[in-house]
Amino acid sequence: MSSDFIRIDKASLTYGEEGGVLALQDIDLTLKQGEFLAVVGPSGCGKSTLLKLISGLRPPTGGSVTVSGQTVTGPLKIVGMAFQNPTLLPWRTALENVLLPLEVVDPHRRRFRADRRTYENKARKLLGTVGLTGFEDHYPWQLSGGMQQRVSLCRALIHEPALLMLDEPFGALDTFTREELWEALQALWLERRFTTLLVTHDLQEAAMLADRIIVISHRPGRISAECPVSFPRPRALDLRFAPDFNALLHDVRAKIDVARQVPLSGGAA
Amino acid sequence: MSSDFIRIDKASLTYGEEGGVLALQDIDLTLKQGEFLAVVGPSGCGKSTLLKLISGLRPPTGGSVTVSGQTVTGPLKIVGMAFQNPTLLPWRTALENVLLPLEVVDPHRRRFRADRRTYENKARKLLGTVGLTGFEDHYPWQLSGGMQQRVSLCRALIHEPALLMLDEPFGALDTFTREELWEALQALWLERRFTTLLVTHDLQEAAMLADRIIVISHRPGRISAECPVSFPRPRALDLRFAPDFNALLHDVRAKIDVARQVPLSGGAA
Amino acid sequence: QTAVKVTLDWKYQGPTSFFLIALDKGYYKAEGLEVTIDSGQGSAGAVNRVASNAYELGFADVNALIEYNAANADKAIKAVMMVYDFPPFGVYALKSSGITKPQDLVGKTLGAPVFDASYKLFPAFAQKVGIDNAAVPRKNMDPSLREAMLVRKEVDFISGHYFSSVLDLKAQGVKVDDIVAMRYSDFGMDFYGNGLIASPKIIAEKPEAVKGFIRATIKGLKEMIADPKAGITATKKKDPLIDEGLEAERLALAIANNIVTPNVKRDGIGGVDMERMKRAIAQVSLAAGLKTPPAPEQVFDAGFLPPAADRKL
Amino acid sequence: MTARQRKYIRAALPWLSAIGLVVVWELVCLLFDIPQAILATPTATLKALIQYQDAIWLNAGQTLLTTLIGFGLAIVFGLALGVAIGAAPLLYRALGPLLIGFNAIPKVALVPILVMWFGIGTVPAVITAFLISFFPIAVNVAAGIATLEPELQDVLRSLGARRRDILWKVGLPRAMPYFFASLKVAISLAFVGSVISETVASNHGIGHLMLIASSSFRTPLLFAGLVVIAVLGVLMYAVAALAERRLAHWATRGTDGGLHGGG
Amino acid sequence: MTARQRKYIRAALPWLSAIGLVVVWELVCLLFDIPQAILATPTATLKALIQYQDAIWLNAGQTLLTTLIGFGLAIVFGLALGVAIGAAPLLYRALGPLLIGFNAIPKVALVPILVMWFGIGTVPAVITAFLISFFPIAVNVAAGIATLEPELQDVLRSLGARRRDILWKVGLPRAMPYFFASLKVAISLAFVGSVISETVASNHGIGHLMLIASSSFRTPLLFAGLVVIAVLGVLMYAVAALAERRLAHWATRGTDGGLHGGG
C-alpha cells in the first residue's frame, strides 16, 4: 500500500478560457502514502493551484491526477485543507468552524449528533494546542489574523484526514508560535502518518517538516527541482543550527533563485 | 516639525462591551516625523489593533492618541494602510484597486478625472515594481495570495501618504520577492521619509528596515521592550550576515520570548 | 337535504335581503335545501361563478346574462325568476350643470366604470331618446370614484344603479333636489333587471331543488315587501358591518322602483313577459354590439316558477 | 449624548415618525381640501376605529390568520424554489422568465379562478397571499446563493461534501441576509394579497370590511381598515426582525450597522 | 455534451419551459373541463391576441410607458432611500415601520386619492407603479449596505474618506447584487401597479382593456391582456439582467454560478 498514493501525469491547468493564465504546465509528481512533501516557489507560481488540482477542487486542463489508484474527477473525501486565506465561515464561532468537517465527513457525520459532546471536547483540545483556549466562542472577525489562521489549521486536522494540504498555514504567526506548531504538527504526523503537502515560503519550515521539497518555477509553473530531506525524525528545533541543515537551505534557496528566472520588475504574464 | 509626530498617552482598547477582550493596555508611544517603527510580538497581542488605533479607525477606550498635534477622533486623511488581509475590492481590477486612494484622497481626487491617464501610468509603474506587470486588469480573485498582497501594498503607497502603516505586508511572499520589496520600500522611504509603522513577524525584516523595534506583550498588549536599530542606511541585504545584525535579532527574539509570558497551551483570554 | 350554493351580485345589502330572510327563517330548509349565500363582486362575476359550477344559483343582472349567452351560445345559462322588474339603471347629473333632459347630454362627459350596466346600456338609451351616442365622451373610473368625480365636476354626469348613486351623492352632501336622475325605465326602455340564474347542471340534475328554492325565495320576498325592517334585520345578522339606515333607505328605493312595479302588481312577482324580454334583448344587443342575440327562451325559463296565483302579492 | 439618552431616542424614533405621519396626513386633508369621501382625516379614522372595534378585531383576526398561513407557505416554498434556482443555473434559466411573467400579472385577476375551485372565503385569500409573496423570497434567496463566494464553497467542497451539505452549511447561511431582506417585502405583500382577495371574494376579513365601508360611503372605516393592515404588517415584521437578529447578526457586524465616514 | 450543445440548450431552455407551460395550461383546460368564461385556453387567447392586435398594441404601449416611468422613479428613489436607511441606522428605525406599514396597504386603495389630485389617466398609473415598486428596491439596497463588511469599509475609512465616498466606492458596489435581485421583484410589481391603476381609473392601458374584456365576457381577451403583461414584464427584466451582467458580474464569479458538490 505504501507506493504512489498520489500520481500526477503531465498535468496542466489554465485559468479561464483558452489563452488565459497557464498556471501549471506538465507537472509530473508522485507521492507515497504517508509522505510529507513541501512545496516552495516564487509568489504566483502555482503552488496553491497545485493543491487545488490534487484535492480535485479544480480539474486539470491537461494530463491526469490519480489519488489512491483512482483518477480524480471531483473533490476528494479524504482531504483536510487549510487554505491560504483562512476562509472561516463568518456565521460560525471558532469552535463551530472547527467542528464543520465532523458534520460533513464520513464516518463522523453519522455519529455527530449523538457524540457532539465528545467531538466538541476534541475540538476544544485541538484549539487549546494552538493557543486559542478562551476564544472558542469568538466569531472569526473577533480574532486576529494569526488566530484565524490557527482556527483554519484546526479545521484541517480535526477529522484526521488521510491527506493533509496546508497552504502557508503559519504565515501570519510569530516565530515562537510557529515553532511550537511545527513541533505539534510533527508529533501528530509521526503518530498518524497522513500524507501531507505543505506550501510554504519558510525554507526552515520546509526542511524541518518535510521528507522532500519540490521547487516550482515561475509561471508557467513546472517542477524545476526536487530535494530530499533526510534528517532523522523526530527533528528538534536545534536542528536549525546544524551545518547540513543550513547547507540544505542554501541549496534550496539557490534552486528557487534559478526557478524565478524572470526578474521581478519584468514579471509579466 | 520633526518631533513627536505621533503621541500615544496611556491608551487602552477593549473590544466589545466592558468585560470584552482587552487588546491594548496603557500604551505610551511617541514617533517622530519620518521615523520608521517596526512592531513585533506574539500572535493576537494587539499589533493590528495598534495600527487601527493610530490611524483613527478605532477610538481608544482609554487614554489618547495625538497625530501631528491633533487628538485623533476619527480616521486620518494622511494614512496609507496595507491591512493584514489584502481586502481588495472584488469589483475592481488590480489597477482600479490601486487607483482607489487617488479617487478619494486630496489633492488627487480633484485632479483625478483630468489626469486619469497620468495616474494610471503611475499605478502601472508601481504594480510593475512589485512584479505584477500583465496582471493590471485581473480581478482580485484571479490573483494568487501573494499577488493580492502586493496589490494591497501598492494601494497603500500610491497616494504618497505622510503616514504609512503596513500590517505584515510581505507575509505571503517568498524570500526573494520579499527581499526585493524590502529594498524597494527602503529606497522609497529614503526618498520621501514618510513616517512608517511596520507590523511583522520577520525579525530580519524589522531590523533591516526600521529605526526602532517595539515588542508588544501577550494579551493585554503592552509595550514590553524597545530596541533602537542604528545600522546606517541604505542597508544592503548583506547586512543580514553581519554579526551585530544577528546579535540584534537574538536580542529581540529573547525579548519577544519574555513578552509571550503565557505558554501556548494555556493562552486563555 | 340538497346542498345549494348561491352567489349574490354584490355584498349583502338591503335589496337582496329577501334571500337572507328565507335563509334565516328556515324556508330553504323546509324545502329540503342546505343553502349557503355568498356575497359577490358584480353581476358578471356572479354569472361566471354559476357558469363554472362553483355555484348552482346566482343573483345577477339579466342583461349581463344576455351578453354572456351571446358569447357562449353552447353553454347558455338561464334565469329562472325575475326580481327587479324595472332595473335600477339610469344616469345622473347635478342641477348646477344645467342638464335637465336627455338632449342636454350631448357633448357632456359621462363617467362610470366600464362594467356598470347603466353605462353599457347607455347607447340604447341614447338611441331611444334620440341623441348621438358618439357625441358623449366617456371617462372610466371605479364605482368608488364616480360620485365624487361628479361632485368635483370632473365629469358632467354619471351612470349607475339608482339606489346606489343617489344615496352616494346624498352621502357626499348633495341634496336630493339637486340631483337630476334619468332612469332608463322612465324613458320607455324595456330592460329587465336582476333575477335568479341557475346553472345548466342543477337544472338538469335537480330541477326540484330549483323549484323549491324559488318557492322559498318568493316567500322571503313577500315578507320583505311587507316588512322591509325584517330584511334589514336578517342582513344585519349576516353581516354586522352594514349600515342599517342606509340599507333601509336603499331597500325602500328598490321596493318602490324596481321590485313592486305596476307589472308586478298586475302579474305577480318572478315572471317575465317574453315579448318585452325580446325587445330587451334587442336593446342590449344594440348597446353591446352583439352579433348573435340569444333567443328569449335561452335567457329565461319560466318552468320553475310556481303558479301565478302563488306569486301574487 | 450619553448612551442611555441615545437608547431612549432610538426607542422613541418609530413613534415620533408615526406621529409625524399622522400630523402630515391631517394637514394634507385640511390644506388640499380633499373630500372626506375619498380621504378620511386621522381623527375621523380614529373615531371609526373605536366605533367599530368589535368588527375590526374580528376581521383583523381573519386577515391575520390567512396572511400568516399564506406567508408561511411562501417562506417554505420560496426558500425551496430560491435554493433550487440559485443552485442550478439551468433551472434558473428555465423558470426565471416564467416566474417574472407570472409576477407581473396582478394577482387580483386570478382570484376569480381560485373562487371557482375553492369558493369564496379563506382558501382563495391564503392562496393569493402565498402567490403574491413567494416570489421576492425566491428571488432573494436565489441571489444569495448565486453570489456565494467560491472560496467559501471550496471549504466544503474540499471536504468532499455533497451538494446538499454545501447548501445547508454555506449556501443557506450565506443567503440569510438576502432572505431576511426579502421577508420585509414578502410580509407586506402577503397582507396585500389576502386583503385584495377578501375584497373580491370573502365575507370576512379587513378587505371585506373595507369594501363594505366603501360601498356604504363610510370612508373613515375604510381608512381604519388600512391603518389596521399597516399595523398588522409592522407587527409581523417585528417578529421577522427578531428572527433576523438571531440568525443573521453576523452579517451586520459593523460598528453599529451604519456607514461611518472620516473627517 | 460539448460546450456548444450546452450553449444551445441554455438558449432554448426559457422557450422550452414557456412552451411547456402553454401545453400544461391547454391540458388543464381540457381535462378539468374548465369553462372558457373562467379560464381561456391558449388557443383562444392566441386568437384574441390576433383579433384584437390593434387595440392591444395601443394599450400595451400606454401600459409600458407608464410602467417604465414609474419604475424609473422607483429605481432613483428606491436607491436613494435604500442608501439612506442602509447607511443611517437611526433613519432606518424612524422610517422602517412606516414603510413596512405603507407597503402592507393594497395600493389599489390609494388610487382614488391619486385620481383626486391628478385626474384620471397616466399620472395616477405612473405614481401607483412607482409606489408599489420602490419598496423592494429600497429594502434590498439598504440590506446590501447594512451588511457591508466592516473590513471593506475600513479600506476607505483608512483613507479618511467621507461618508459619501464610502457609499459611492464600496457601499453601492457591494449592494449591487442586492439591487439587481430587487429589480426582478420591482419590475413585476411596477406592471402590477400601473395595471391596477388603469383598472380603477383610466380609459387606456392593458388594465382598462382587461376590465372591458371581463365585463363583456370576452375571457380570451382578458387572458390575452394577462399574457401581454407577462411578456412585457419578461422583456423589461431581460434589460435589467443585461445591466446586471455588466455591473455585478464579479459577485457571481463561481465556476458557472451554481453549487457544485463532491462525490
Ligand SMILES: Nc1ncnc2c1ncn2[C@@H]1O[C@H](COP(=O)(O)OP(=O)(O)OP(=O)(O)O)[C@@H](O)[C@H]1O
Ligand atoms: N481563479 C483564477 N482565475 C484566473 N487566474 C488565476 C486564478 N487563481 C490563480 N490564478 C493565477 O494562477 C497563477 C498561480 O496562482 P496560485 O494561487 O497557484 O499561486 P501561488 O503559487 O499559490 O502564489 P502565492 O505564493 O502568491 O500564493 C497566478 O498567476 C494567478 O494569477
Ligand SMILES: Nc1ncnc2c1ncn2[C@@H]1O[C@H](COP(=O)(O)OP(=O)(O)OP(=O)(O)O)[C@@H](O)[C@H]1O
Ligand atoms: N473586532 C474584534 N472584536 C473583538 N475582539 C477583537 C476584534 N479584533 C481583534 N480582537 C482581539 O484583540 C486581540 C488583538 O488582536 P490583533 O488583531 O490586534 O492582534 P495581532 O497582534 O494583530 O495578531 P496577529 O499577529 O495574529 O495578527 C485578539 O485577542 C483578538 O481576539
Ligand SMILES: Cc1ncc(C[n+]2csc(CCO)c2C)c(N)n1
Ligand atoms: C364591482 C361592481 N360590481 C357590481 C356593480 C353593480 N352594482 C353597483 S351597486 C350594486 C348593488 C347595490 O348597491 C350593484 C350590483 C358595480 N357597480 N361594481
Ligand SMILES: [Mg+2]
Ligand atoms: Mg498561494
Ligand SMILES: [Mg+2]
Ligand atoms: Mg494582526
